[in-house]
Amino acid sequence: MSLLKWMERADDLVWGPWLLVLLLFTGTYLMIRMDFLPLHNLGFAFRCILGREDKGRGPKTKGGISSFSALTTELAVTIGTGNILGVTTAMVLGGPGALFWMVVTSIIGMATKLAESTLSVKYRSVNEKGERAGGPMYTCVNALGNKRLGKFLGSCFAILAVFASFGMGNMTQSNSIADALSLSFGLPKAKIGLFVTLLTILVVLGGISSISKVTRLLVPFMGVFYLCGTLAVILTHWRNVPAALAGILGSAFCPQAMSGGILGSITVSAFQSLRWGVSRGIFSNEAGLGASGITSAAADTEDYIKQGYISMTGVFLDTVVMCSIMGLALVTSGVLGEYAPSELPEGTELVLAIFRSTFGPGTDMFVSICITLFAFATIVGWAYQGERAFEFLMGGRTRYNVWYRFVYALTAFLGCVFSLDAVWCFSDICNGLMAVPNLICVLALSGPLCKEIKGTA
Numbered sequence: 215m216s217l218l219k220w221m222e223r224a225d226d227l228v229w230g231p232w233l234l235v236l237l238l239f240t241g242t243y244l245m246i247r248m249d250f251l252p253l254h255n256l257g258f259a260f261r262c263i264l265g266r267e268d269k270g271r272g273p274k275t276k277g278g279i280s281s282f283s284a285l286t287t288e289l290a291v292t293i294g295t296g297n298i299l300g301v302t303t304a305m306v307l308g309g310p311g312a313l314f315w316m317v318v319t320s321i322i323g324m325a326t327k328l329a330e331s332t333l334s335v336k337y338r339s340v341n342e343k344g345e346r347a348g349g350p351m352y353t354c355v356n357a358l359g360n361k362r363l364g365k366f367l368g369s370c371f372a373i374l375a376v377f378a379s380f381g382m383g384n385m386t387q388s389n390s391i392a393d394a395l396s397l398s399f400g401l402p403k404a405k406i407g408l409f410v411t412l413l414t415i416l417v418v419l420g421g422i423s424s425i426s427k428v429t430r431l432l433v434p435f436m437g438v439f440y441l442c443g444t445l446a447v448i449l450t451h452w453r454n455v456p457a458a459l460a461g462i463l464g465s466a467f468c469p470q471a472m473s474g475g476i477l478g479s480i481t482v483s484a485f486q487s488l489r490w491g492v493s494r495g496i497f498s499n500e501a502g503l504g505a506s507g508i509t510s511a512a513a514d515t516e517d518y519i520k521q522g523y524i525s526m527t528g529v530f531l532d533t534v535v536m537c538s539i540m541g542l543a544l545v546t547s548g549v550l551g552e553y554a555p556s557e558l559p560e561g562t563e564l565v566l567a568i569f570r571s572t573f574g575p576g577t578d579m580f581v582s583i584c585i586t587l588f589a590f591a592t593i594v595g596w597a598y599q600g601e602r603a604f605e606f607l608m609g610g611r612t613r614y615n616v617w618y619r620f621v622y623a624l625t626a627f628l629g630c631v632f633s634l635d636a637v638w639c640f641s642d643i644c645n646g647l648m649a650v651p652n653l654i655c656v657l658a659l660s661g662p663l664c665k666e667i668k669g670t671a
Contacts (some may be wrong), residue, residue, distance in 0.1 A: 217636075218633075218635055218639065221636065221640060221643065222635075222639055223645050223665055224639075224643055225639045225642045225646075227645050228360055228642070228643050228646035228647060229489060229493050229642060231485075232624045233646050233649070233650075234488065234489065234492050234493075236649070236650070236653055237319070237326075237492060237496065237502045237649060237653070238319070238492070239328055239499070240502065240653050240657060241319075241321055241323050241324075241325050241502065241657065243657075243660070244325035244326055244328075244329050244656075244660060244664065245322060245324075245325040246665055247261045247660060247661075247664040248325055248328070248664050248668060249668055251668065252324040252325045252328050252471050253284075253321075253324070254528055255523060256324075256526075256527070256530065258523065259523035259524060259526055259527045260527055262520055262524050263285060263524055263527060264612030268489045274326040275285065275628075276312055282551075283527075284509050284510055284512055284513040285522070285524050285525065285527070285528060290315075290632045296549060296638045298390075298440075298565055298584065298585055298588060300494045300498050300537075300542060300579055301316070301494065301498070301540045301541045301636070302536050302540070302544055302564045302565055302568075303311065303490075303494060304316060304490040304491055304493075304494035304495075304565065305490075305541060305544055305545075305550070307486065307490045307574045308459055308486050308487040308488075308489065308490030308491055308494075309459075309465050309486070310462045310465045310466065310541075310545055310550070311462060311463075311464070311465035311466030311484075311487040311491070312462055312466075312487050312488075312490045312491035312494065312541075313462050313491065313538065313541035313545075314462050314465075314466035314487075314491065314494055315466060315487060315488050315490075315491025315495065315538055315539070316491045316492075316494060316495035316498070316533055316538075316541070317495075317531070317533060317534055318491075319491065319492045319501075319539055320495055320529050320530070320532070320533030320534050320537075321534065322501075322503065323495070323496070323499060323501025323502060324380040324501065324526050324529045325527050325530070326501045326653075326656065327499070327500075327501040327502075327506065327522075327526045327529045328522045328523060328525070328526040328667070329505045329520065329522070329527055329660065329663055329664075329667075330350060330353075330502075330506075330507045330652060330656050331506060331507045331510040331522040331525035331526065331657050332518050332519055332521070332522030332663065332667070333350075333357065333507065333518075333655075333656065333659060333663060334348045334349050334350065334352070334353055334354045334504075334507030334508065334510050334511045334552060335348060335475070335507075335510050335511050335513065335515075335518035335521045335522065336353075336357075336518040337352055337353045337356040337357045337608070338511040338588060338593070339352050339356065341605060341610045341611075341612055342572070342610060342611060342612055344509055345512075345612075346512055346513075346514075347511065347602055347605065347606070347610065348372075348507065348508065348510070348511020348512075348602075349375075349496065349504065349505070349507050349508035349543050349599070349603065349606070350368070350371045350504035350507055350651065350652040350655055350656075351368035351369070351371045351375070351603060351606045351647050352368065352510075352511070352606065353368075353507070353655055353659070354367040354368035354371065354651065354655045357465050357655070357658070357659055358655065358658060363570075364655075365393065367651040367654060367655055368544045368606070368651070369591060369606075369607065370464065370650075370651045371504065371578060371603070371651040371652055372604070372607050373603075373604040373607065374644060374647050374648040374651075375504075375505055375508075375599065375600060375603035375648055376600050376603050376604050376607070376618075377644050378503075378505065378600070378604070378637075378641070378644035378648050379596045379597070379599060379600025379601075380600070380622065380625045380640040380644060381624065381640045381641040381644045382497065382596070382644060383592060383593065383595070383596025383597070383599065384593055384596060384597075384622060384625045384626055384627060384629055385625060385626070385629030385632065385640070385641070386611050386629065386638065386641045387588075387589035387590070387593045387596075387626075387629065387634060388407065388410050388589065388625075388626040388627070388628075388629030388630045389629045389630060390562060390585050391585065391586050391590065391630070392406045392407060392410075392629070392630035392631070393562040393563075394562050394581065394582040394584075394585040394586060394643060395586065397562055397566065397578070397582075398566075398578040398579060398581070398582040399550060399582070403630050403631055404627075404630070404631060405494060406630050407415055407428070407626065407627035407629070407630030407631055408627065410593070410626045410627070410630060411623050411624060411626045411627045411668055412588070412623075413590070414593055414594065414597070414622070414623040414626050415589075415619070415620065415623040417597075418597040418598075418601075418619045418622065419596045419616075419619055420621060425595065425598050429591055429592055429594065429595055431626050432587060432590075432591045433591060434585040434586075436509070436584065436588055436591065437531075437536070439583075439584065439587075440536070440584045440588070441535075441536070441539065443544075443569070443577075443580055443581075443584065444539045444540055444543045445539060446573075447543040447546065447547055447568060447569065447572050447573075448539070448542055448543050449599075450572050450573075451546040451547055451548065451572070451575055452546075454545070454546040454547075454548065455546055456545045459542075460543040462541070462542075462545060465487065466484075466487055466488075466491075467484055468484065473639045488533055492576055493642060493645070493646075495533055496645060496649070497539070497641070497642070497645055498527045498532055498537055499528065499532040501529050501535045502649045502652065502653060503645060503648050503649050503652060504648065504652030505517075505596075505648070506525055506528065506647070506657075507525070507598045508598070508599040508603065509595070509599060509603045510522070510524075511524045512598075519666070519670050522667075528624060543568060544564075544568055547568045547571050547572055548571065548599050549564070549567050549571055553565075562585060562643065563580070565581055566578055566581050567584070569581055593626060597619065597622050599659035600610055600618065600622060601615055601618050601619065601622075605618075639669070
């Protein structure tokens, strides 16, 4: 049996019913325990981003970045190819109904993101350079009563986060860049890999300060740029919107009965629709994985609940807004109905087909620019998260970080030349396993945490 087949089997095992239940149960449980405050206080969270809720409970910290920069770095990590290629992949493998489950997962995941980010800021530590360092690994060690268990869970999370940074954060993204640029401009993937590697080294060597400057510039620009393009597709096919919405909702529960027309003839089970919707939703917004808490912990504020709310908005923007629009563009364009299931393009080719069918082949450059910007922002954002996990494994010693940065940058080259299937499988496995120690920690601390969040409402 080939290595890819073994990886696919492992992927199916990790993302089996047990993990879907754990993720959805945790989010639902927290949402109920918090009296649905993540939804009620969504407006408050956005006002915090705009600086209109500046009544913090403590002074700002030194050596960190602003709350807005922390959010844009988080968004750089989450608003990546998961919003473009992840959505299309989910809807090909799980049918159009997978988009419904992506959105449901994200709404529930807002409570999980609020909890894990709040805990990451509250229980963060300081490394030997005096910099704030936090995340689920520090939460496990500093907050759990059983120190031996906390050390074990924290170490497990950190190891998996390092591997996830190489897979989900780097190889998947660089693979998407190579596909986009080679398909649109005919560039060799090896040369693309060398360029991405060099550019990554230049950015990540500056640490969180350099990374946040790049993401603060890239994220707002690429978000607006991308939304304009996908909204143009939907508006061009506006007559298909009612049928598309009905088809997405219907195929979430009965995929085979809703196939045909603009929905295509993809045959999947209801569980496949749920499985791919949840896994790609988590891949996109990272609610439950805990990695975003590492970036939240770098924010220069002591108001950990407020920072948790700011972090929570990333889930809403990433999936409820960005992924929904991309998925709706895919269905309304009619591309799913133009191909037989065996002939349906994959990854970047499918995204190119959406825009080509609407505006013609001249849009290849637009798609390639979007994918490149999104993917590179994710690469540099994940570099910080992976580095902090690596630093934790090194006992908080920062002198080894430079080695991680160089290895991380070189991994971008491997992502450019590896096959898409191998990269996605590796990333999926890392994602699923990383969620386990994080969710155990969040559930163990959920009682006093939910009480404290409700007390500040």
